Amino acid sequence: MNPTIPEVIRTVPLQYYVFFATALFCIGVTGVLVRRNAIIIFMCVELMLNAVNILLAAFAAYRSDPNGQVFVFFIMAVAAAEVAVGLGIIVMIYRNFQNTDVNLLNRLKW
Numbered sequence: 001m002n003p004t005i006p007e008v009i010r011t012v013p014l015q016y017y018v019f020f021a022t023a024l025f026c027i028g029v030t031g032v033l034v035r036r037n038a039i040i041i042f043m044c045v046e047l048m049l050n051a052v053n054i055l056l057a058a059f060a061a062y063r064s065d066p067n068g069q070v071f072v073f074f075i076m077a078v079a080a081a082e083v084a085v086g087l088g089i090i091v092m093i094y095r096n097f098q099n100t101d102v103n104l105l106n107r108l109k110w
Contacts, residue, residue: 021052
């Protein structure tokens with residue numbers, strides 16, 4: 001007998017998913033607030049986005065409702081576009097300043 005995906009997910013308590021996603025989100029927030037490298041900040045924002053995706057997928061599986069998984073799909077599509085645009089901006093900043101430190105970006109002000 002092969003259990004379906006929601007039955008397998010329901011064997012793990014929902015609180016574990018919530019704690020895991022909270023830990024990932026807190027690590028991402030800490031990275032954004034503490035680090036100064038633009039690439040690391042960018043990765044921490046993606047980590048926070050993935051924490052939200054984990055919660056959406058877990059709640060969708062627990063409620064047997066595909067709407068959460070549809071939201072995850074759209075968030076991943078937006079994240080892919082964000083990666084393309086964000087990395088392009090970071091590459092241009094590095095070409096101009098030879099550094100990705102966000103404290104040096106005050107030169108971009110008028």
